[in-house]
Amino acid sequence: MKRxxxxxxxxxxxxxxxxxxxxxxxxxxxxxxGTATVCSWRKTFGGMAASDAK
Structure with missing residues (x-):
């Protein structure tokens, strides 16, 4: 998978x-x-802090 x-x-x-x-x-x-990338990130990472994502 591509990083x-x-x-x-x-x-x-x-x-x-x-x-x-x-x-x-x-x-x-x-x-x-891309803008679609940001929208999908918002679904996945929305409401998280940087420490929560790790």
Whole structure:
């Protein structure tokens, strides 16, 4: 299985940015990821802290 370029801490940081009011497109451009990826991450990692993801 292919490893992700983005770690768990970065995933949660992107989700927190989105929850803070940033549009989904802004963090996606910065981290070079797709908007669908962020939506699926939000389902999986939504509401977690960085320490919870480990």
């Amino acid at each position: 992700s370029r983005v770690g768990d801490e970065q995933i949660i940081a992107v989700i927190k940015e989105n929850e803070a009011g940033a549009k989904v497109d802004e963090p996606c451009r910065r981290h070079d990821i």
